[in-house]
Amino acid sequence: MYEVDFAEFPSASATASGQFFERAFGWRVTPYGPDYTDVRAAGLTFGFQSDAAERPSAPLITIRxxxxxxxxxxxxxxxxxxxxxxxxxxxxxxxxxxxxxxxxxxxxxxxx
Incomplete structure (x- = not known):
């Protein structure tokens, strides 16, 4: 089984990104510390990475x-x-x- 269910985005502030999607769309946010936040919406999870050493240079599509x-x-x-x-x-x-x-x-x- 292979399915796309996650996309990771670079972010200047993972906390701010999570708060935005929670306020704008009511999506569930799970912070994993100050540099990483997951946002869940309709079967897809978006990750926001703000650690400069780990942050992807472009959106990273992830296959489960x-x-x-x-x-x-x-x-x-x-x-x-x-x-x-x-x-x-x-x-x-x-x-x-x-x-x-x-x-x-x-x-x-x-x-x-």
Missing amino acids: TDDLPAAREAVVAAGGEVTKEPFSFPGGRRFHFREPGGSELAVWCPAE
Whole structure:
């Protein structure tokens, strides 16, 4: 199973981004410290990263899977380049990759 269910955005202030979407649309906000906030809306979660060392340079679309090692193998076999090896984060594990056209995406698996 592979489905897009998350997009991460760079933010000058993760707190301000979360507060905006909560006030504007009533979406549920979960802060994970001062530099990261999740905003949940209609089956999709938006993450806002303000830590300069971790902030993506562009929106990062994230694909959910139940088998992270198999997804990594499939990405490499299809010609993708792994740009960040699998790592843990609150909620699960993920890796980043660049597809042959140059866009960076990520694949994640929830914590068991």
